[in-house]
Amino acid sequence: MRVVHCGKFYxxxxxGGLEAVMVGLNAExxxxxxxxxxxxxxxxxxxxxxxxxxxxVVRAAAWGVLFSQPVAPSLPSLLRREPGDLVHLHHPNPLGDWAASRDRGRPLVITHHSEIVRQRFLWPAVGPVVRAALQRARLVAIGSxxxxxxxQELRGFESKARVIPFGIDTARFALTPFVATRARELxxxxxxxxxVLGVGRLVGYKGYDVLLQASRGLDALVVIVGTGPEERRLRALAGGRSNVVFAGHVPDEELPAYYHxxxxxxxxxxxxxxxxxxxxxxxxxxxxxxxTTALPTGVSAVNRDGQTGLVVQPGDAGALAEALAALLADxxxxxxxxxxxKVVQAREYTAELMGERYVALYREALA
Known part of the structure; x- marks a missing residue:
């Protein structure tokens, strides 16, 4: 079997999160x-x-990024030229949607990673492109x-949908002697x-401004790993407080120590x-x-309130502070x-399970 993925970056x-899923799946x-x-x-x-x-990895030259979409005119032709038994498109990715919808010589499957949210005002223009890709797709995988x-984007296409939770290589986060030593140093x-640790790109929807508000008066150090366009604003909001650390970019090999x-x-x-x-x-x-926060997405599937952690309403700094304080105090x-x-992750969210389920999806699409 030969699989050709179409994504934004690699x-x-x-x-990013989408790229992490692609890498984990491709390893399997x-x-x-x-x-x-x-x-x-x-x-x-x-x-x-x-x-x-x-x-x-075939990388199309890009002129830049516009509204989170890379402007890479050669990507559609590069996709058409790559031999493969099926195309696996990773959405949101309007240029990829357009390219995949016109690659008609082989089956198409789509992973719907998320809705188009921040650029929703562009929906009148990109919506028909997204729907054209969904119409051509034989199957659509979604994480939860x-x-x-x-x-909203999958309305009318529910019969094509297959729920395949994402997963990670659990062994990468094992408490090895190196990781244990590095964690002690930290x-x-x-x-x-x-x-209290947060990891992710510093963008508005991540809610790190709410975490900074919640951390006022919290008897704990808040460590935020990541970079992004919101960094300057978040640093200003933190105001140089001694209980907030912006760790910046942390290499993949160092990240497990931060978690531990x-x-x-x-x-x-x-x-x-x-x-x-x-x-x-x-x-x-x-x-x-x-x-975590009570979102109608996979976040609420992963974190089971009262079992694997606590869940609060989005944007409620007071409730977030109370939840953090409760876990730190007890x-x-x-x-x-x-x-x-740890048990839930090992049982339900491994890269091996994800790979097994996607191979079954490909076989269904090729049948």
């Missing part, structure tokens, strides 16, 4: 002997072809029942204070733009309790929820 040039496909190509846009570099962990029930740097060094993991997202939250799975693999409760989170 590591190591760019790392390669492990199963499946030929994998990814056709994507280049990120701040010329286009070209390279290989990443057994995956042929919650997002399927609330999706704890020492943070003066062994209780730690924290007491509670927080994802305070504000909108359905947070369709799943891969970082939740990473924190769960490290045995950490979660505090260490046995936090440990119990963290242990439950």
């Amino acid at each position: 590591p190591p040039q760019y790392n 496909l390669v492990r199963r002997g499946i030929s994998v190509t990814a056709v994507v846009s280049a990120w701040r570099s010329p286009g070209g072809v390279d290989e990443v962990a057994g995956v042929r 029942e919650q997002l399927l029930r609330t999706s 704890r020492a740097r943070w003066q062994d204070r209780p730690v 060094a924290c007491d509670v993991f927080c994802l305070p997202s504000l909108s359905i733009a947070e369709a799943f939250g891969m970082v939740l799975l990473e924190a769960m693999a490290c045995g950490k309790p979660l505090v 260490q046995p409760l936090g440990a119990s929820m963290g242990a439950a989170a």
